Each structure stands twice: as C-alpha cells, then as structure tokens.
Amino acid sequence: MNLKHLLFGFLIVTSAIAKAQDSSKKVLFTIDDAPFYTDEFKRVYNKNIDLVKDESQKDLNQYLNLYVGYKLKINKANQLGLQNGSKYVNELNSYRAQLAKNYLTDVKVTNELIQEAYNRSLKEINGSHILFLVDENASPADTLKAFNKAIEVRKKIVAGEDFGALAMQYSEDPSAKENQGNLGYFSVFRMVYPFESGAYNTQVGQVSQPIRTRFGYHLIKVNDVRNNRGEVVVSHIMLLKSDDKELNKKNELRIQELYQKLQQGEEFEQVAKQFSEDKSSAPNGGKMAPFSSGQLSAEEFENVAFSLSPETPLSAPFETAFGWHIVKFNNKNAVKSFDEVKADLQTKLSRDERSRLIENSLTDKLRKKYTITKNKKVYAAVEKALTEDFYKGTWTSEDVKTPFGETILTINTKNAPGRDFLNFIQASQKEALEIKPLKTMVSVLFEKFTDQQLNAYYNANLENEFPEFANVMSEYRDGLLLFDLMEKEIWEKSKTDTLGLQSFYDINKQKYQWNKRYDVLVFSSTKEDYIKKVQKMLKKGKSASEIKEALNSGKEIEVIDKEGLFEEGSTLLPKNVSDKKGLTAIVKEGNYYFISRVKDIIPAGQKTFEECEGKVINDYQQYLEENWVSDLKKEFTIKVNSEVFEQVKAEIKL
Incomplete structure (x- = not known):
C-alpha cells in the first residue's frame, strides 16, 4: 500500500462526504471566518466511527481536533495554489474519468449481460476453431472474400471431412498447426464476446456458422461441455x-x-x-x-x-x-450463487467487449432524454465541403476556407460549432470508411458525431445529474490536494533533510534497539535416532553438507537443516537455544526433534542509523507533521463554537 492509499484511508475518516446541508445546521467552527457546519461533522463522525481503529479518535474532542487539522491543511493547500498544478489537475481528471464509468451505463442492459455471464459461467466448453483473418475495417470486398472462404470450409466439415485436418490446412491461427485448432476448456470472459456467444450457442458436436470478431471469421466446433468445476481449496x-x-x-x-x-x-x-x-x-x-x-x-x-x-x-x-x-x-x-459473484461479474463486464452494448443502449436513451437540434444550413455547407479526397485519406478540414464558427448541433444548451464536425470527419479517415456517396458518408458521420457529443454532454453534467457523484469527487479533490501538500511539506523534507533526520535519530536512539541475536545452525528430524546421529556428527565437527550427505543417502530424507541469524523471540528459533555457544541439547517440539549449534551470540544493542533508516524516516515524518499542524493553528484564525459543540456531543451520544 502506497502513501496515497494510506492518505485516502485517513480521508475516509476525516473528510466531508456531502455538500448538501440540512436546515438545522449550525456553524461549529471557522477558519479565517470561513464556516464549517455541524451537520457535516456529525455525518462524517457517525459514518466512519466503526472504521476508526484508534480509540482516541472516537473521543469527540480528539476527533474535532483531527477534523480541524484536516481542514487547516486543505486551506493551506489552496493558499499555496496546489489546486492549479498540472499534475494535480491531470490526476483529478483521470480519477473523474474512472469514476464516471460507473454512471455511463444502461442498468437494464447491464443486468441482462451480468445474468447471461453467470448462466454461461456454470458451464465450461471444450472448443476448436478455424480462423479466417480479416481486419475490422476491411473493405466489403475483402470481408466477403473471408466470409465465403469460411462458408466453403464449413461445407467440407458438414460433408464429413475432419475438423482438425481442415484447421491445420486453412486456419490462420498459428497455433492450429500444433493443436489442430483445439483451444481446450474455457468459460465466460476467456474469449472475445462474439466468439464466446458463438461457442455457447452451438450444440456439442456441431459447427457454428461463420462468427465475426475483430480478428476475422471463425468456425467454432464444440467438442464437449462440462459443468463448472467450482472452487478447490488446496x-x-x-x-x-x-x-x-x-x-x-x-x-x-x-x-x-x-x-x-x-x-x-x-x-x-x-x-x-x-x-x-x-x-x-x-x-x-x-x-x-x-x-x-x-x-x-x-x-x-x-x-x-x-x-x-x-x-x-x-x-x-x-x-x-x-x-x-x-x-x-x-x-x-x-459453484457460487449469482448474488455472491454479481459484483465480480460486473467488474469483468466493464472491461469486456460487451460493454459496447451498454454504451450503445445508453446513447439511445440520451437521444430521448435531451433536446437535439441540427442546423440544416451549416450541415448543408459541410456536405459541400467534403470531397472525394476523403476516401484517399488526404482530405483536411483546414483546407475548407468557409468559416464554420456557427453552431451545427445543439444539445439542450450546449452548442457544437461546424468546425468541430469538420475535424471529426477528418479524424474519421483513419477508420478507412468506404460508405458512398459522400452525402451518405456525411449522414453516417453526423450520427456518430451526435452520439459523441451526447455522451460528452452527459458526462460533463454528472455532478448535476447525480449528487452522490459530486460528493465523491469533492472528497477525492480534497484528498488529492492533501496528498500533494503532505508530499511538499512533510515527506520530501523528511527524505532530504539529512541533518534533521540524523539529529532526530540521535535524540531518539533508545527507540531503535536490536534484541539479542543468535547465529545458529538448526537440524530437524521426525526421528529421534537420526537427530542423535546429527548430534554425534556435529560434536565431531562435521559440516551441514557432510551430515546431510551421510544421513540422507538412502531413499528417504531423514534430516533437514536451516541456518541463519535469528533475533530473540523469533518463531524460527528452537526453544532450547540459550546464551551458551556450541551444541544445544536435543529438544522435541510437536512431531519434530531439533538440535542446534550456536555459532555466535550478538548481544542486544543499538541499531545503527543505516539499520533502521526506514523506521526513523517514518517517525520523523510524524514528528514533522505534528509540529507543522501546530504552526498552521498559529497561521490561521480558528474559532470553535463551544456551546454548539456541546450540543453536537449530546446529540451524538443519544
């Protein structure tokens, strides 16, 4: 777990979750006259009290102190302008994009796909395939050629020719030469979605019609279907x-x-x-x-x-x-029940090709939800501006001299200028679309452009559509600021301030001590007579390798050794190891007999700075933070309404 994860764990305990405040709110405290309210404080405390492991933080006086300290840090971060940093802005935008994925879905279609995935997960299919490669954006002629080839090979299979032999001859999957097209057993989410659907919709012993995926066309033969093996515990x-x-x-x-x-x-x-x-x-x-x-x-x-x-x-x-x-x-x-695996299936679905079905469904709903207006005049001008160079991939929107600053598309109150559509058309050349004539091409691209603008408008307004989305974003925004502030003011300083770090170590040396350590060779065996043989050989000065060679020379392994430096109290150290160098007595622990040779005893003592540097840095960071918060309390004016705080304490205790 990295520092950022730790910080956001703390944020869960100390940050406000909602912006909305009820009518009974009162000002609990102010920082430079900026108010912070009782409803926010109570909500955060009640929501997170079960997550707090430190009992001192459950004390309301201590909790208020932590909460005020947190708000002081956020104020300081804003004062320093950290919210304007490019790294901060980029990471916040990245997080928003990730969080928004949970809202850019059609719930009904999502649930149907989750149920389908679960039903399929109950079975495992052994399948073979023959692949006929064709690019996703191939021309209709090339696509038809690959399809017809697949049809011809399927006819051979139906006529009785061996699937494996045909896979070796025709399949463009390189592995077919070795496995005759057999893919072994697979279940849901192991193959691309169209292939998976083709396999699950084909009967055992049968061969599918050509199935189109982004790789090309597939003929799928289902060799066997077995029940899901469930889970094994080993x-x-x-x-x-x-x-x-x-x-x-x-x-x-x-x-x-x-x-x-x-x-x-x-x-x-x-x-x-x-x-x-x-x-x-x-x-x-x-x-x-x-x-x-x-x-x-x-x-x-x-x-x-x-x-x-x-x-x-x-x-x-x-x-x-x-x-x-x-x-x-x-x-x-x-096999687990649907409810037990639903969340996991949803996560997998969001990363899978079938998520496009959800996106398309949402777009259809957005078309009904929002008012969409097309400027026919600007649209007609775009039609005239597009030339046959588009099909060559050489058409550029910059070559169009007529100004297209006027709006071509309006979604509610958001306007998209004609120039944006022209740029969209230029970018679409990469898809090598072959739709003709040009007017039809413009019509198809305008529908795609509208879908893109619809989703962008919906995404940009998620904070207004969903209050909980706005709340989480507010929480993360503050947490990210706090992380950047702590990195600047505490963590980097603790690593680079070598004099301060050394001084802190010198003052607190008593905290960094070694326990007594033993340099030990340990032999173990389940047989007492063999451990006695080890004892005799150790007394004669035999090495570990010599002992093992002598006693493990038969079919069975009778003795095993372990050697190293062990601190007092280590579970790896046999109980009879004492402060006396040399051989110990034989001791039995559980089913094992042990004998040890204590080669050296290193007394308890001071750890050098190098031996405990990581721990010293952590402790120094905590020391710096405590002093820094004290300085912040002097820098900002804090006023706590004691009377209101007493009311809060009484209400929470109820």
Whole structure:
C-alpha cells in the first residue's frame, strides 16, 4: 500500500462526504471566518466511527481536533495554489474519468449481460476453431472474400471431412498447426464476446456458422461441455525460481527431498511452514485461498489442484513458470450463487467487449432524454465541403476556407460549432470508411458525431445529474490536494533533510534497539535416532553438507537443516537455544526433534542509523507533521463554537 492509499484511508475518516446541508445546521467552527457546519461533522463522525481503529479518535474532542487539522491543511493547500498544478489537475481528471464509468451505463442492459455471464459461467466448453483473418475495417470486398472462404470450409466439415485436418490446412491461427485448432476448456470472459456467444450457442458436436470478431471469421466446433468445476481449496509447498541457475538446481532437488519427507508421514503443514517460499501461504501451513478454473496465472497448477481428491490428496512435485510445487487437497466448494459473484461479474463486464452494448443502449436513451437540434444550413455547407479526397485519406478540414464558427448541433444548451464536425470527419479517415456517396458518408458521420457529443454532454453534467457523484469527487479533490501538500511539506523534507533526520535519530536512539541475536545452525528430524546421529556428527565437527550427505543417502530424507541469524523471540528459533555457544541439547517440539549449534551470540544493542533508516524516516515524518499542524493553528484564525459543540456531543451520544 502506497502513501496515497494510506492518505485516502485517513480521508475516509476525516473528510466531508456531502455538500448538501440540512436546515438545522449550525456553524461549529471557522477558519479565517470561513464556516464549517455541524451537520457535516456529525455525518462524517457517525459514518466512519466503526472504521476508526484508534480509540482516541472516537473521543469527540480528539476527533474535532483531527477534523480541524484536516481542514487547516486543505486551506493551506489552496493558499499555496496546489489546486492549479498540472499534475494535480491531470490526476483529478483521470480519477473523474474512472469514476464516471460507473454512471455511463444502461442498468437494464447491464443486468441482462451480468445474468447471461453467470448462466454461461456454470458451464465450461471444450472448443476448436478455424480462423479466417480479416481486419475490422476491411473493405466489403475483402470481408466477403473471408466470409465465403469460411462458408466453403464449413461445407467440407458438414460433408464429413475432419475438423482438425481442415484447421491445420486453412486456419490462420498459428497455433492450429500444433493443436489442430483445439483451444481446450474455457468459460465466460476467456474469449472475445462474439466468439464466446458463438461457442455457447452451438450444440456439442456441431459447427457454428461463420462468427465475426475483430480478428476475422471463425468456425467454432464444440467438442464437449462440462459443468463448472467450482472452487478447490488446496495447500502447497513452493520453492521459487530465480535467475540463479545453481539455486534453481538446488530447489529442484530440495522439492524432491520435501516430497520424500511427506511420503514418510511428516505433516504437510509443518513442512510448508518451515520450507515453503510462498510468503502469503507458508505461515498458514501452505493453505491458499479458494480458486476456480482460469483464476490463477498457472494453468498447470490449476489442473493439478483440480485432479486431486480425498482419495488422492497429494500431488507429486511439479514445475510451473513460477517454481516447483507440491499440492495437498483440502476440499472443494460448489459453484457460487449469482448474488455472491454479481459484483465480480460486473467488474469483468466493464472491461469486456460487451460493454459496447451498454454504451450503445445508453446513447439511445440520451437521444430521448435531451433536446437535439441540427442546423440544416451549416450541415448543408459541410456536405459541400467534403470531397472525394476523403476516401484517399488526404482530405483536411483546414483546407475548407468557409468559416464554420456557427453552431451545427445543439444539445439542450450546449452548442457544437461546424468546425468541430469538420475535424471529426477528418479524424474519421483513419477508420478507412468506404460508405458512398459522400452525402451518405456525411449522414453516417453526423450520427456518430451526435452520439459523441451526447455522451460528452452527459458526462460533463454528472455532478448535476447525480449528487452522490459530486460528493465523491469533492472528497477525492480534497484528498488529492492533501496528498500533494503532505508530499511538499512533510515527506520530501523528511527524505532530504539529512541533518534533521540524523539529529532526530540521535535524540531518539533508545527507540531503535536490536534484541539479542543468535547465529545458529538448526537440524530437524521426525526421528529421534537420526537427530542423535546429527548430534554425534556435529560434536565431531562435521559440516551441514557432510551430515546431510551421510544421513540422507538412502531413499528417504531423514534430516533437514536451516541456518541463519535469528533475533530473540523469533518463531524460527528452537526453544532450547540459550546464551551458551556450541551444541544445544536435543529438544522435541510437536512431531519434530531439533538440535542446534550456536555459532555466535550478538548481544542486544543499538541499531545503527543505516539499520533502521526506514523506521526513523517514518517517525520523523510524524514528528514533522505534528509540529507543522501546530504552526498552521498559529497561521490561521480558528474559532470553535463551544456551546454548539456541546450540543453536537449530546446529540451524538443519544
């Protein structure tokens, strides 16, 4: 999580969410005579009180202090003109564009597509295809040529010729030479939408009519349909791949050692905690979050996981692009209900090709919602201005000398000049449109131009159409300002003020201390007799590699070692390690026997600045901010209405 995310988390707690204020509002405090009201303060406090983890912030006096401090910072940011910075403006506009996507939809069509996606997600299709490439903007002649070719090949399939052989012969998908057009199993959102629809609307064993996508035409054969496999819950042990070839060889051998240990009866969870390099799952004994088909980046891992069962709960070691794994089956979950996955489906839909259907539906509604007026005189002038050079891609609006400052299109009160339409026409040459004659071309482009202007007008007025949109934008606007202000006044200073940082460290050295540390070699085994053998060999001065070579020479891995510098209190440090150098006694923890050789003991002591620089910077930032807010309180005049604040406290406690 970066600083900006942290800041906006704080903003949720301290920012006003709504602009509208009820009639009972009173002035709670002023900053340089600018009023801040009770309704805003109460709403924010009540809305966010359950999110506050620091109990001190639930105290209304402390909360008011934080709230006033926040408003002081926003005032300071505006005073410095940070709201006019290009970086700020660009990021705010970018956020608005992202937020606006939630409003630029047709709810009815969206819900229908979500339901369709869910219904399809219940099945997984094994399909093959033959691709006939044709560009999205190809001429009608080229498009018809590709279509006819697809029809001819389909006739061969219907006549009984082998689909795979024809895919190798005719498909322009390069992979067809190897897989005969077979795409394996897939479900919703795995293919472009028209292809997906073609596959789901074709019966098993049948071949579709030519399906048009942005890549060309496809013939789709459905080989099989199976029920969604649901979710599987597994645990795994993982050793990571790296750029170090020697380390990779070592890990490849180590995964086999660990597998042998598991086959000998050692607990999977304990082995995962000790040796798995997946930091997110190792502390939990290797247990992963549930996942379904297509959810992970490694298909090999998914296939192994889904192949396991209570009867065959453990996989052999296998390799993926990420490393080496051993997987243990825990259980399987049934397919989730519609309500459980609706939000996720909506997110995927917004990024998918089918979102165009939603946009088109919204545009149709906007045409009915707003008053649209076309200036026929200016439109006729545009028709005359367009020449055959358009089809060559050489026509330019600048060559048109007649002034087109007059309005050609009005949407409610917004006017679009004829020059904007001319520029739109020029830009449309890139699409290589072949519509003829020119008058028809102008008509088609004017409809597209109108759609563009409609959506732009609607988008620009979202704050007026939707109060909640205006509220969120207000919140983000202030949060972004606060981030820029903190970066300027606190964060950058804490990194560049080397003298101040060093001085802060020198004054607060007592806060930055090492616990006692142990340089230790630890051996473990589930068998007491083997750990005793390790003990004897360590006493003779044998190295870790010599011990492992001697005791793990058979089919089974009997002992495993771990070596490093461990701080006192570390869970990786066996309990019997003491302040005495040399060998410890043998100790049993759980199902494991441990023996350690303490090579060195580093006493507790002062951390150098370099060893704790990150923590010092964080603490210094907090120190600077506290002093800075105190300075702001002196710079601005703050007046709190104590009587009104007491009323607020009484109302909130009710």
